[in-house]
Amino acid sequence: MYSQYLCQFAQVHEQFRIPELMSVSELHGFNIELPDDMDVTRPFMILGLESDEHARILTQRCILVKSICEFYARGKTYEELHMQTRADPSKWARYVENTSFKMKVTAYNHSIPQTRARDVVEDFSYMGMLGKIDMIQPEITFVCYEEYVDKHGTTREKHEGDGEFREVFFGRLIDEGSARRLVKSFDVKKRKYYGNTSMEAEISLLMANQTLASPGMLIYDPFVGTGSMAYTTAHFGALFFGSDIDGRQMRGKAESPGIIRAAAQYGVDKRIIDLCTFDVTQNPWRCGEMFDAIVTDPPYGIRAGAKRLGRKARPSGAPPRTVAPRSESRPDDQPYIPPTKPYELSALATDLILLSRYLLRHNGRLVFFLPTVTDEYEEVDVQTMLCEGMEVVANSLQDFGSWGRRLITIRKTSSEKYAPPTFEPEGRRLELEKADVASKHVPAHKDFRMKYFKKFNKEDYVA
Structure with missing residues (x-):
């Protein structure tokens, strides 16, 4: 049996809210009932939960949740709000006799004058609360939220438009x-x-929630970089x-590896199993189904380009390379550094999914960012990357205007054992055909680096 709860969100990353709620509820084994008229752009949402304990779990784990209340009433005006509150006294009647309380009046996108806030509180006198008013440590807190239209970027007087709210909500604060607070930590x-x-702290925390990170899980990042995840x-x-293919990113210049030093700062260095340097396409994994989750932010060429071992294609007519015999020592007595070549983003993304299918346990999750061109993106772009045994759980956009990056969450649905990927075009094509997806479709994220530096001007990169 679901009861109604009022959830207040931080007004950032609107598209990430529902995936985070559903991931945390899945991790802790309970369900959430979402409203039919759901609008993720608004800071308030009425959720269906089975208990106060489930509400507390969400406030203690969800990065985007500011508070959750037991929902009492809502209205376009206070008259409508009070009518609903009076109509169902069973919600608050049990606190009337001997419960210390306080009442809080606050607003989104507005500052309420203290005098009017006091008047709002006095208008709830019909509830007849007989307990002690305790502003420091009350047993319960009633909260009245006024939601105002976002007017950021406009010049206004301090209390201009006071009382002209979009909607007002009332309930008992759960937590x-x-x-x-982890965002600052x-x-x-x-x-x-x-x-x-x-990766910025807030996004890395959201990604961690999408992996269902919890004690006992083993999580892998194949492009670990400086270790944000x-x-x-x-x-x-x-x-x-x-x-990572470049060990310098993980090590830094100090004697102790940089990632380990930062992990020690957060008290989690003992949970870092190991950090290894290798090309993910030449990986050392000799058995699959090792990891509970794979989480990563693949390089896509803006601040750092993706690389894999190999030599770049030679221009037509170029003289053949001369390769020194292996027995010859280098004149500068330096170790051999193998050559690398660019790793095109659409190929990387498809290979990452195939690798994850091999390495993940049943129901394991792959969480990664995919940059997309806003005007060119289609839903089929993500579907063309999928292979048999993998399904999309969530697809959330962080919008930067002409482009954005999508946090893709994919679950391994099959318990079948799969062979490791070949990381070659023919292997990708066969897997896509087996999954019955439109493998001939050219996704918008293909050649993303080139499109970015041409400022997404189609005339510059479309023949």
């Missing part, structure tokens, strides 16, 4: 969001080790393994 600017590709997943109790 305030404690997980949002993992602030990249306060981190001992980071780089120009380090290591700290947040390990904070939630997971064990972490990372790899």
